[in-house]
Amino acid sequence: MKISQKGLYALQAMMMLARRHHQGAIKIRDIAYEEDLPEKFLELILLELKNARMVESVRGAKGGYQLRREPSEIHLAEIIRLIDGPLAPFGDAEQLRVLIGRDLPHRALYQVFLDVRDAAARILEHTTLADLIREPGPRSGKSKRQRGQKREAGSILPMVVGSKSD
Amino acid sequence: MKISQKGLYALQAMMMLARRHHQGAIKIRDIAYEEDLPEKFLELILLELKNARMVESVRGAKGGYQLRREPSEIHLAEIIRLIDGPLAPFGDAEQLRVLIGRDLPHRALYQVFLDVRDAAARILEHTTLADLIREPGPRSGKSKRQRGQKREAGSILPMVVGSKSD
DNA sequence: ATAAAGTCTATTGGTTCAGTCGAGTTTATG
């Protein structure tokens, strides 16, 4: 799964709307300005998010966009699937399961692909916009971890300084 | 990370060479025929794999390609990085670490991206061609799991029949 | 010599990506 520039913009816009969830409709222009996104392109993205019923629009003067659900009810996987397609690194999960069943010489390979997609899904289907908008800055060393959610797992692991892993 | 058709071809070709690792150089034509890959395109891919020192070529009549290392020493991540780039779903690991350090409003988002790439890396950097070429068919219900390697983890999990997960 | 094989550069047709334009519709407000 590759996240495109458009996908990143969508995620940024949704984070911004989540941060201002209490403030009613936010103008496209304000989102574009604050997140530094191309306005016309953002317009297109918000339209898609609206058709997918993740946000709603208010038309006319004083209009704008707002989330249709609580930030804690919007998972990153939804947004990414909408804009960039399936989470699997090749094809989609259903297709991979078929290939694992039919293509004997390559089934082990497709099983690895499916394992990778499952690992990504486990993360992205459990992380919500609400998870992303707490602790805006690095202040306050210990922030309370609510409900045993994962998060920060990667950053706790010992990290070699010049790892150059990619 | 998205695996392209070209990336899949590369993985298939490498699996085929791993299966015949004992047989010396294999002709491009034979690989193309047996794996059903476009011959001229495969030629290009093998050249790249050669420049990356994963395979070596023998020129002239009786020539062909063969692995340069044992199948158990060739990790899927190497092949995928060569053909399709970094494992991260956006940018690469180094870049993400910089963004996590600098882009405070979005650091949580980039951390999730990094978690996804780490999850993929854990799988793809530990799976080798040797892992893929054992048990060609579904025969022999129990195959010996060597050295506590993961594998098959996904397929053991309870799977809802009509999951439609992507 | 020559046929069989890999090497290498160029090119092509198609698709996706990132983004722009502009005409249209809706609505708050004076």
Added chain:
DNA sequence: CATAAACTCGACTGAACCAATAGACTTTAT
């Protein structure tokens, strides 16, 4: 009720990338 602010929607574009092909060239076994 005029109008400006805002969303809606379809068309379009240039660049990059993808999958694949073509063809000339070099190397080597026999």
